[in-house]
Amino acid sequence: MxxxxxxxxxxxxxxxxxxxxxxxxxxxxxxxxxxxxxxxxxxxxxxxxxxxxxxxxxxxxxxxxxxxxxxxxxxxxxxxxxxxxxxxxxxxxxxxxxxxxxxxxxxxxxxxxxxxxxxxxxxxxxxxxxxxxxxxxxxxxxxxxxxxxxxxxxxxxxxxxxxxxxxxxxxLRDLFGSSTPHAANISTTSEARRSIWSSHELGQTIWERPIGPHPDDVALIANGFVYSRPVRAGRGVRSIDEPFPTVTRTSHERPGPKYLSAPHLDDPIAASETAVLSTDQVSRIQGFPMWWEWKASSQRDVFQMIANAVPAPxxxxxxxxxxxxEGGKSAPDIQGGFLQWLVCRGRSRQSARNVKSLAGRARRLLGGKTFAVSALELATLEVVPEFQSMKRNPQSDLRQALRLLAEYQAEGDQRRKRPQVVAQPIEEEPRKAA
CATH class of the missing domain: 3.40.50.150 (Vaccinia Virus protein VP39)
Incomplete structure (x- = not known):
């Protein structure tokens, strides 16, 4: 992360x-x-x-x-x-x-x-x-x-x-079949220092050369299939033209006798015939860059760290x-239901589209920020320099659009909070004869 x-x-x-x-x-x-x-x-x-x-x-x-x-x-x-x-x-x-x-x-x-x-x-x-x-x-x-x-x-x-x-x-083909980015190989005298660096990291002028595809990647592409130990009953064999399943600590393990004797019906080939994934390949499937180094006393710890990670991309x-x-470069979309909500309250479709457009513009003036309190939203809009430079009528239109949007959102919030009641049939008591 x-x-x-x-x-x-x-x-x-x-x-x-x-x-x-x-x-x-x-x-x-x-x-x-x-x-x-x-x-x-x-x-x-x-x-x-x-x-x-x-x-x-x-x-x-x-x-x-x-x-x-x-x-x-x-x-x-x-x-x-x-x-x-x-x-x-x-x-x-x-x-x-x-x-x-x-x-x-x-x-x-x-x-x-x-x-x-x-x-x-x-x-x-x-x-x-x-x-x-x-x-x-x-x-x-x-x-x-x-x-x-x-x-x-x-x-x-x-x-x-x-x-x-x-x-x-x-x-998987998108990752392992693509051209390898340029990297630099710097000889080191210490095992504690890595020798492979991506080109965007280089902080000094050094000789740079492209590193060709790794033999493991070539073998993977040539084979076309990988095995991933299913967490629950599921398909174990995947094509390289689809994503890998969720990486877990055991993703690298080869199929055992139990799976080989009872493979999933949808496996395209026998699990034993799939390519063997290396530690580096599993690491890269999880989003770690090629230059990332793993140091641990056991492979179990390495794969546990890989599996625990949030993929960097x-x-x-x-x-x-x-x-x-944060920088005001985006704003939330206005929900499509807002347009119909306006129409149901007597506005023409063209008028409703205008209000929706104005609400979007107001949000952009606010830097994309929404507000849990409508009054604070309107007060913040009032102090935006671009809003202050507008004439009175456009200002009024923007205020009204935000008020209507806030009303629509409040109704939606109320519906979501409303308790759900399940109606049950009422059984009448049997009539009694005098």
Whole structure:
């Protein structure tokens, strides 16, 4: 997540993880000692440091094991760290926060409690289900991304996150069949220093040469199929012309006797005939760059770190969406239902389109920011220099458009809060004879 946000344009001031091995690999690859071994469940211990850092955004991925479809789905100690994340955010009060977790977390009691904490603190929330294959990695990894901003309406960033998705999923061929970017090979005398650097990282004038396709990649493309150990009963063999399944700690493992004796009916070829994925290839499927180095005492730890990660391209895509909104370069779409709502209240279709267009213009004048309180939205519009330079009638039209949009949204909010009543047939008592 840090790598992706850095590539999007963020400055990473500090990083935390409870696992020393993960912290060591972070610092090895991203430089310095920015990452620290910290138990984020110790809220009293970490809050003073976070307050001193005064971040503009807190980003994190609380443990997913208590929610994951691969686990028992019992909300225990790890689930509590989702609530701890919410408490840290609301105590430090950055303008923005970003959280990643598995889709099942949305249905959890812990996220319901965390959500209430964040909303009570004044954060508007956008809860998006994203498919990583649409955001830069060849992996059908579906995850919950929650982005919050103080003072916003819920769903304020949903249309922008959806618009950032690629029209087609990324495939394994897209990654391993493409030309390799230029990189530099710098001989080193220490095993602690990496020798392969991407060209955009180079901070000195050195000889640069392209590195050709790796033999493992050539073999993968030639074979055309890969095996991924199914988490549950599912297809194990995938074509390189589709995304890889969700990367897990066991994604690299070869098919065992149980699967070979009872393969999935939809497997296009025998699992034993598929290409063997290397550690480097699994790492790149998860979005790590070619120059990333893994240091651990066991391969199990390496694959656990890979599987735990938020793919950097996904974090970069969402990070760019956040920065564009922060800079006023984007604005939320006006819901299509607003047009029909106006028509149902007596406006002609042309008049309704004009109001919708004016509401969009008002939001752009506000830098794309939405407001949970309509009066604050109008008051903020009044002090925008471009609005102040307008004549009276255009100003009045923009105010009216925002009022109508706020009324439409309030009605929608009310409908969502309304309790659902299920009507039951009433059984009449049997008539009694005198």
């Amino acid at each position: 840090s790598l992706g946000l850095k590539q999007a344009g963020f400055e990473i001031v500090r990083a935390y993880d409870a696992w020393p091995v993960a912290v060591a690999n972070y610092n090895l690859n991203l430089g310095g000692d920015r990452a620290q071994v910290t138990d984020l469940g110790d809220i009293l211990g970490i809050v003073p440091e976070l307050l001193a850092l005064a971040p503009d955004m807190i980003a994190g991925g609380p443990p997913c094991t208590d929610y994951s479809s691969a686990g028992r789905r019992e909300e225990a100690e790890n689930a509590k760290l989702t609530l701890a994340f919410a408490i840290l955010v609301t105590t430090v009060r950055p303008t923005w926060f970003m959280m990643e977790n598995v889709i099942n977390a949305m249905k959890s009691e812990t996220w319901a409690a965390a959500r209430q904490v964040l909303m009570a603190a004044g954060y508007g929330l956008t809860e998006s289900k994203v498919d990583a294959s649409r955001y830069g990695v060849p992996q059908s990894r579906r995850r919950l991304i929650v982005v919050g901003r103080i003072g916003e309406r819920d769903g304020f960033l949903a249309s922008a996150i959806a618009a950032a998705a690629a029209p087609q999923p990324m495939t 996904v974090a970069e895509s969402i990070g760019r969406v956040v920065l564009d909104r």
